[in-house]
Amino acid sequence: MKKISIDPVTRLEGHGRIDIFLDDEGNVENTYFIVPELRGFEQFCVGRLAEDMPVLTNRICGVCPEAHHMASVKALDMLFGVEPPAAAKKIRELLYMAFFVTDHTTHFYALGGPDFIVGPDAPPSERNILGVIRKVGIDIGKEVIGTRARNHHVIEMLGGRGVHLTGGLPGGWSKSLSKEEIEEIKDTAKKNIDFALFSLKTFDDIVLNNPVYKELIMSDIYVHKTYYMGTVDENNRVNFYNGKIRIVDPEGNEYVKYDSADYAEHIAERVEPWTYLKYPYIKKIGWKGFVDGADSGVYCATPLSRLNVSDKMATLLAQENFERMYDTLSGKGANGRYKPVHHRLATHWARLIELLYAAEHMLELANDGEIGSDNVRTIPNGVHCLPKADEAVGIGSVEAPRGTLTHHYVSDKNGVIKKVNMIVGTTNNYAPMTMSIKRAAEKLIIKGKVVEEGLLNKIEMAFRLYDPCLSCSTHSLPGQMPLIINIKNKDGETFKTITRNSWD
Amino acid sequence: MKTVVIGIGNSILSDDSVGIKAVQAIRAAFYADESKDELKDESKKMRRKEAVEFAKVHSGAVIESASQQCFIAQRSKQSRANVKFIETSTGGINLMEHMAGFQRAVIIDAIVTGKHKAGTVFKFIYPDMPYTRNTVSTHDMDMPMALEMGKYLGITLPSEIVIFAVEAKDTVNFGENLTGEVKTAMRSVVSEIKCLLANYN
Numbered sequence: 114m115k116k117i118s119i120d121p122v123t124r125l126e127g128h129g130r131i132d133i134f135l136d137d138e139g140n141v142e143n144t145y146f147i148v149p150e151l152r153g154f155e156q157f158c159v160g161r162l163a164e165d166m167p168v169l170t171n172r173i174c175g176v177c178p179e180a181h182h183m184a185s186v187k188a189l190d191m192l193f194g195v196e197p198p199a200a201a202k203k204i205r206e207l208l209y210m211a212f213f214v215t216d217h218t219t220h221f222y223a224l225g226g227p228d229f230i231v232g233p234d235a236p237p238s239e240r241n242i243l244g245v246i247r248k249v250g251i252d253i254g255k256e257v258i259g260t261r262a263r264n265h266h267v268i269e270m271l272g273g274r275g276v277h278l279t280g281g282l283p284g285g286w287s288k289s290l291s292k293e294e295i296e297e298i299k300d301t302a303k304k305n306i307d308f309a310l311f312s313l314k315t316f317d318d319i320v321l322n323n324p325v326y327k328e329l330i331m332s333d334i335y336v337h338k339t340y341y342m343g344t345v346d347e348n349n350r351v352n353f354y355n356g357k358i359r360i361v362d363p364e365g366n367e368y369v370k371y372d373s374a375d376y377a378e379h380i381a382e383r384v385e386p387w388t389y390l391k392y393p394y395i396k397k398i399g400w401k402g403f404v405d406g407a408d409s410g411v412y413c414a415t416p417l418s419r420l421n422v423s424d425k426m427a428t429l430l431a432q433e434n435f436e437r438m439y440d441t442l443s444g445k446g447a448n449g450r451y452k453p454v455h456h457r458l459a460t461h462w463a464r465l466i467e468l469l470y471a472a473e474h475m476l477e478l479a480n481d482g483e484i485g486s487d488n489v490r491t492i493p494n495g496v497h498c499l500p501k502a503d504e505a506v507g508i509g510s511v512e513a514p515r516g517t518l519t520h521h522y523v524s525d526k527n528g529v530i531k532k533v534n535m536i537v538g539t540t541n542n543y544a545p546m547t548m549s550i551k552r553a554a555e556k557l558i559i560k561g562k563v564v565e566e567g568l569l570n571k572i573e574m575a576f577r578l579y580d581p582c583l584s585c586s587t588h589s590l591p592g593q594m595p596l597i598i599n600i601k602n603k604d605g606e607t608f609k610t611i612t613r614n615s616w617d
Numbered sequence: 618m619k620t621v622v623i624g625i626g627n628s629i630l631s632d633d634s635v636g637i638k639a640v641q642a643i644r645a646a647f648y649a650d651e652s653k654d655e656l657k658d659e660s661k662k663m664r665r666k667e668a669v670e671f672a673k674v675h676s677g678a679v680i681e682s683a684s685q686q687c688f689i690a691q692r693s694k695q696s697r698a699n700v701k702f703i704e705t706s707t708g709g710i711n712l713m714e715h716m717a718g719f720q721r722a723v724i725i726d727a728i729v730t731g732k733h734k735a736g737t738v739f740k741f742i743y744p745d746m747p748y749t750r751n752t753v754s755t756h757d758m759d760m761p762m763a764l765e766m767g768k769y770l771g772i773t774l775p776s777e778i779v780i781f782a783v784e785a786k787d788t789v790n791f792g793e794n795l796t797g798e799v800k801t802a803m804r805s806v807v808s809e810i811k812c813l814l815a816n817y818n
Contacts, residue, residue, distance in 0.1 A: 157629065157791035172629045176707055176756050219710065223757035242758060243766055254770045261714070276705055580756065 124371040131572065133554050139561025146390075146543065146576070155533045163192055163496065163507070163528040167281045170520065170535070178277050179212035179268065180513035180538070183354065184520040188283030190376065192507025192522055193283040194497025200486035201285035203478050204271060206354040207298065208280070210475035211267040213353060214260065214305050217416075217468040220580050221312060222257045228574055229320045233329065240570070249315060260308050263301045272293055285490035292485060299479045305472035306430070313434055320462075321441070331442075334556050335575065337455040338363040338405045339546055340395055340412035342541065343419030344512045347372070350427040351419050351470060353512040358393065359422045362407050365446050365453045368395070368404035373510035376519050380536065381410075383544075384446070392544045393536055403548050411548070414516030415579055417463040421453040426466070434466045457549055460578045493504035496528045501503040503601050504531065513538035515580055527561040539581045548574040618720040620817055621773070621775070622810065623703045625712065625726045625751040631792045632735075632785035632799045633750060635806075636725035637704050638715060639781075642807045644702040647814070700814060709754030713763035713774070722775040723810055726751050727799075728782035735786035736798030738806055743778035750788065752780070781806050 136142040158169060167185040171178035183205060190197060197205075223242045227235075231244035246254035256597040265275060271294075272278025273287065275448070280287050290298075320326045345359045346352040359370045360379070371379055382391040383400045394400045394410030401409040412418075415597040420439075426432040440450035442459055454463075478484055496505035503526050516538030523532040553575040624640025626633045638764040703715050714721045726749040730741060741747070744761055753759040758766075767774050783806060795803060 154793045172627060172706070174706075176754070178706075213785065219757055223710065241762060243762070243769060246766070246769065251770065254766065258710075258714070258767075258770060258772070261710070276707075 114441060117148045131550060133558065134468075135558065135561065139559075141551065141555045144547060144554050146547045158530050163189060163505075163522060163524045164283060166520070166522060166530065166533075168277065168279055173279050177212075177216065177513050177515070177538070179209060179272070179281055180511055180518050181520070182272075182278050183209055184509045184518045184535075186283065186514075187509025187511065188507035188520040188522050189281075189283035189509070190507070190527070191509060192496055192505050192524060193493035194505075195491050195493040197285040197491055198486070198488045199483050200289065200493075201489040202355070202481050202482045204286045204290060204489060206279065207478040207484065208268055208271040208278075209354050209503055210471040210478065211264040211271075211298075211301070213471035213514060214270075214309075215264045215473070217458070217464050217471070218257060218260050218308070218312070221461065221464060221468070222253075224577055224580060225464070227387060228570070228577075229326055229461070230315070233570055233574060239612050248319075250489070253311075253315075253500065256308055256311075260305065263304060267298055267301055270297075270494045282490065284493045287490070289489045290485055290486045295479055295485055299476060301531070302472060302476035302479055305475060306469070309465065309469035309472045310430065313469060316462060316465055316604035330456055330458045330462075334553055334571070335414050335549065335578070336455050337413070337457060337545055338453075339409070339545055339584045340368060340398075340407075341418035341421040341453055342412050342414040342517055342603070343422040344373075344510070344517060345423050346427065348427075349424040351423045351467070354428065355511075356516060358510065359617070360412060361422045361453060363405070363453065363455070364407070365450050366448060373517075373519055374508040376510070376521075376536070382536075390543050391540065393541055394544065403544055403551070405548070411544045412541065413545040414469050414538065415460050415463070416514070417454060417457065417460040418516070419512060420463045420466065424450060424530055426470050428470050428477070430473055431466055431470035434469060438462055438466060457545075457578055458574070496524055496526065498526050515539050516541040539579070542579045546576050546579050546581060549579075618817065619699050619701070619718065620717055620721040620723065620814065621701045621703060622721040622723045622814070623705060623712065623715055623725070625705050625708065625724060628704070629752075629791055629793055631787040631790055632783075632795055633727050633788045634793070635727045635783045635785065635799050635803050636751070636793055638795065638801050639725045639806050639810070640702050640704055641712050642803070643810055643814075646807075646811060647697065647700065656803055672788070706751065708752040708760055708763075709757040710763050710766070711754065712752060712760055713767045713772075716764075716775050716778070717767065717772050719773075719775050720777070721735075722778045723813065724752065724778065724780045725806060725810070726780065726782050727785040727788060729785050729788060733784045734798070735784050735796060736802035737784040738802050739780075739782040739784070741780040741782065743780065746780050749780065749782045750785070779808065 132145045133141060135141045154173065158166065159167065167182045170185045171182040173181055184201050186205070226245045227240045227242065230241045230248050235244065242254070257454070268278065269275040271290070285433065293522040337543055340360055340362055342358060342360050344352050344356045346356045349359065357370050358373055358376070360368045362368045363375045369379060379396055380393050381396040384391055392400070395412055396410070398408070398410035404411065420435060426435045438459065439454065442456060443452040498505045505524050505526070505528070507524070508519065508520045510517055511520070517536070518538050519536045521534040522530055524530050550572055553572045557571055622640055622643060624636035624638070626636040628634045628637045701719070705711060705715060727749070728749040743764070748759065757763070764774055783799055783802045786798055
């Protein structure tokens with residue numbers, strides 16, 4: 114059996130690696146996405162006070178500390194049995210919208226955009242954000258930086274710190290909003306809406322109006338028909354902060370809808386001997402391997418998944434764009450719902466629709482009269498133990514940019530942590546990601562003949578659309594992912610190496 | 618000239634936190650002897666008290682000789698206004714944004730070359746630099762690309778960027794402490810950067 118390894122050459126620990134195994138014919142037999150584990154996070158948390166968890170867990174990752182902070186503080190609401198006042202919930206959600214705007218903006222322009230705006234076959238030296246700016250114009254580069262700055266300022270203002278926020282407390286938030294702050298946020302939100310609309314128009318002009326790119330999105334290299342997961346509100350609309358977890362089947366029918374506190378009834382984790390990653394799957398359907406279809410428990414939780422599980426968007430302009438995407442890519446099914454979009458590259462489009470929703474909802478929240486209330490905290494009175502139990506349980510979830518994020522804590526009666534479990538956004542997608550990598554490899558390696566040009570990028574595109582957060586999922590902070598492919602023959606001898614971005 | 622000192626890493630990932638701890642120690646020493654007449658409000662008093670405590674714990678052993686003397690001599694009110702200290706956890710665009718508006722930058726990070734003994738200190742002058750652990754972001758870009766983008770967009774960025782990288786031993790286990798070798802190395806980095814700051818001023 115031949116083996117092809119795609120290995121980051123950062124020489125850093127905690128890096129990911131892709132192994133591609135060929136069969137005797139030289140065709141792709143299997144692919145493995147391997148990420149070494151970082152150890153001891155649960156151990157690190159055990160024995161600490163539960164109220165420290167929002168500031169500990171948000172240090173797992175430098176990219177999405179806001180998501181961990183929110184999931185954690187929601188878990189604490191349950192652990193302490195306390196309901197935050199309405200203003201506190203709205204402040205949390207407002208901050209969370211600002212976070213989504215920065216995160217989705219950065220992903221589209223720095224990671225996703227270059228493949229489309231500059232072109233998937235452009236030389237790597239041009240296929241980056243500078244290439245995007247050169248193509249779209251210098252003003253858009255300034256606007257990307259400006260959008261990040263404006264929203265980081267909102268996060269800092271509300272969260273107390275720019276990076277690792279401290280605002281979240283069980284039962285609410287540590288600070289109320291002043292009138293001046295609300296006015297500033299309104300201004301930021303309006304600019305965010307304009308920016309999101311511009312980004313969608315850019316996607317239209319450059320990607321959708323270009324038959325080559327449109328074909329790329331529609332091509333079957335990047336298609337997988339799996340279950341989808343996402344959080345929806347009471348009207349089955351996309352919600353990042355609160356609601357129920359909804360799973361739809363590959364045809365778009367609701368399979369289940371549940372409170373995140375019941376996640377363990379619905380989701381199980383598969384352990385494979387070749388990686389430290391755990392592969393979550395739908396428990397009642399079961400693990401059938403890395404395969405598509407309604408009989409396989411594999412599900413996906415991404416921006417596209419969130420739109421696939423929702424009946425509509427909660428804001429006006431996002432809804433218009435939602436309809437346009439589904440009318441273009443799938444249409445309505447027999448049940449009256451839009452059919453799920455299985456073209457995974459459409460995740461980039463979905464991300465922009467979510468960007469617009471986050472911006473619009475940010476403005477709605479800033480305009481909500483209740484958000485300026487001074488009542489932002491319900492002070493808990495110890496942890497909430499069940500009758501005759503000497504421990505308390507807290508489970509909280511939010512939609513992180515990369516998928517549903519769940520924190521689960523068990524504490525003793527004094528609120529000292531005994532057990533921690535987390536299913537982070539990216540982890541949900543490990544099985545689909547492995548499948549997407551395999552599909553891309555199959556199309557590019559046939560009978561031992563490797564389509565060298567573009568192989569790295571086409572495979573990278575397969576996992577880049579998920580924007581995998583290895584930091585979170587392995588609780589590590591690896592370096593960038595420059596790649597090396599080692600193609601090995603049956604005897605394990607390397608006969609070809611393709612590298613990119615070596616630091617030598 | 619305005620200088621920014623940036624410690625980068627994960628504060629709870631053992632040796633990965635060396636940059637964060639180093640910048641905390643430098644900042645603590647920098648503010649430790651603010652003269653009493655400057656301490657007009659409680660927050661400043663608190664900051665001084667914390668700084669002194671921190672300096673005792675983390676860098677007390679290396680408050681020494683020449684570098685410390687020149688550091689103290691140069692630590693005027695004016696020089697304090699010209700130096701900013703930042704702790705951060707992500708590289709790429711975020712790191713570039715932290716450098717915007719400064720003429721000089723000093724960055725401290727962990728590195729894993731796998732070829733050198735834990736605690737080995739590397740000093741790089743941008744653009745001659747490898748990937749250290751956290752100056753790149755898997756979600757956007759590496760530092761050189763971010764700086765190139767910033768310059769292209771007309772953002773004022775430092776003309777001089779010095780990167781101190783400490784070979785880490787443990788970047789796998791969660792923990793708040795550095796390993797012995799890296800802790801010792803951090804002290805020498807702290808010392809050298811203090812001297813560097815004094816010379817800048």
